[in-house]
Amino acid sequence: MEPEDKVLAKKRKINMELYSMHRMLTFDLLFYYAIKFLFLTQVKGFETGDIVIASAFWGLFKVLFQLPVTAIIDKIGNKKSLIIADLVQAFSVILVMFSTSLPILILANLFGAMSHAMKEVAEPAILNVSIPESTDRSQIYSKIDGKAVSKYYYISAISAILSGILFDVNGYIPMIICVIILIISAIIANKFKEIKIEEQVQSKKIYKIYFRDLRLAFSFIFNSRRLKALMLYSGIMYGMIMVMATYEMGLLDEVGISASETGIIYAIMQLVAGISSKRSEKFHQRYRNKSLTVIGISYTLACLIVGLISATPIYHFIIVSTIIIAYIIRYVDTGHYYVLTKKYITNFSNEEVANKVYSAYGLVTGLGNCLICAFGAMIVSNTSIKNSMIIFGISFFVIMILILQYMQTRVGLAPNDYRKKDINYREYIGLK
Numbered sequence: 154m155e156p157e158d159k160v161l162a163k164k165r166k167i168n169m170e171l172y173s174m175h176r177m178l179t180f181d182l183l184f185y186y187a188i189k190f191l192f193l194t195q196v197k198g199f200e201t202g203d204i205v206i207a208s209a210f211w212g213l214f215k216v217l218f219q220l221p222v223t224a225i226i227d228k229i230g231n232k233k234s235l236i237i238a239d240l241v242q243a244f245s246v247i248l249v250m251f252s253t254s255l256p257i258l259i260l261a262n263l264f265g266a267m268s269h270a271m272k273e274v275a276e277p278a279i280l281n282v283s284i285p286e287s288t289d290r291s292q293i294y295s296k297i298d299g300k301a302v303s304k305y306y307y308i309s310a311i312s313a314i315l316s317g318i319l320f321d322v323n324g325y326i327p328m329i330i331c332v333i334i335l336i337i338s339a340i341i342a343n344k345f346k347e348i349k350i351e352e353q354v355q356s357k358k359i360y361k362i363y364f365r366d367l368r369l370a371f372s373f374i375f376n377s378r379r380l381k382a383l384m385l386y387s388g389i390m391y392g393m394i395m396v397m398a399t400y401e402m403g404l405l406d407e408v409g410i411s412a413s414e415t416g417i418i419y420a421i422m423q424l425v426a427g428i429s430s431k432r433s434e435k436f437h438q439r440y441r442n443k444s445l446t447v448i449g450i451s452y453t454l455a456c457l458i459v460g461l462i463s464a465t466p467i468y469h470f471i472i473v474s475t476i477i478i479a480y481i482i483r484y485v486d487t488g489h490y491y492v493l494t495k496k497y498i499t500n501f502s503n504e505e506v507a508n509k510v511y512s513a514y515g516l517v518t519g520l521g522n523c524l525i526c527a528f529g530a531m532i533v534s535n536t537s538i539k540n541s542m543i544i545f546g547i548s549f550f551v552i553m554i555l556i557l558q559y560m561q562t563r564v565g566l567a568p569n570d571y572r573k574k575d576i577n578y579r580e581y582i583g584l585k
Contacts, residue, residue, distance in 0.1 A: 306427025317416020460542025
């Protein structure tokens with residue numbers, strides 16, 4: 154092996170090890186989401202509708218930042234981008250802590266969206282470029298990512314219990330710990346090794362060529378029937394997950410669950426999602442091209458069941474038990490969704506177009522989050538969370554059926570069954 158190859162191999166090994174650590178700490182905000190609803194409603198005095206509206210703005214900001222962020226990442230590199238993303242995310246949590254009105258909460262979501270948009274492109278790109286070219290590259294990616302996400306959920310489970318306990322002591326303590334973890338994540342990100350593709354470095358020297366390549370890459374993505382179908386599904390699923398993150402905590406509060414009990418329930422859900430994400434590859438092997446169908450249908454049905462059972466005048470124990478079971482189903486689906494969608498959009502991609510694919514994924518999920526959260530906010534502002542769950546569940550069960558029908562002839566096919574311009578970037582460029 155040549156000295157240059159040894160150096161490259163060492164960089165790749167370091168990055169794959171650090172990726173797991175970084176992803177484990179920053180997949181989502183630790184010590185935050187278990188008490189977010191309670192903190193904003195009980196400590197800061199916000200209404201449920203305000204929280205969902207702020208989430209809708211988060212999605213809008215994420216869409217607006219996606220293209221500029223992609224250009225910035227290609228300019229400064231994945232490593233520096235992750236450091237910036239972690240620090241900006243820490244600042245957004247600090248803003249939430251000091252928010253006294255909806256505009257300040259929206260401003261906090263602006264910085265949070267900027268961070269998320271940057272991390273959503275730079276983090277998978279670091280792993281993608283660190284895995285050597287091979288026939289099982291996609292499986293290696295999903296295995297590493299699945300383990301990292303599952304570890305996050307296990308840590309999140311512990312943090313959820315502690316969050317509920319610490320919230321009863323002082324609502325600000327979990328928020329402060331969240332900020333500290335993000336700073337630690339930035340320190341870890343600083344240890345990544347930048348792996349540059351020579352062609353990309355050369356292309357960035359010419360401004361017009363760079364943006365021509367960016368335009369062609371996005372044109373390829375939105376002209377690929379396969380990627381369009383995956384992006385549409387991802388946008389809807391991500392939007393539902395974001396709305397339910399608020400609804401689920403609000404419902405627990407509405408049925409009389411305390412902060413410490415909420416923390417325990419949330420911890421159980423994190424453990425479930427952790428196990429699910431770790432077993433995502435086995436789930437894929439079992440269901441193959443039906444994997445996304447199983448996830449989408451069971452998730453929307455679980456949302457509907459929770460609304461129906463909580464609005465029924467039966468024993469409190471039965472209501473809470475059914476809610477927990479339905480939540481478990483949703484978190485199983487969530488764990489599979491986060492790992493498998495990244496796996497599927499990574500298939501057939503390479504360094505030449507990978508960042509643009511991740512950017513498009515972030516753009517579409519941000520747009521889905523914006524529109525669906527706006528819809529969720531409109532519902533919950535006019536009725537109870539229980540009724541909102543029912544309306545939301547029925548609406549998105551129907552929408553999911555339509556999307557899955559659209560996907561049947563576009564996703565999950567054998568490689569030879571795709572048009573070349575659906576999966577081959579260079580082939581697409583040749584047709585332009």
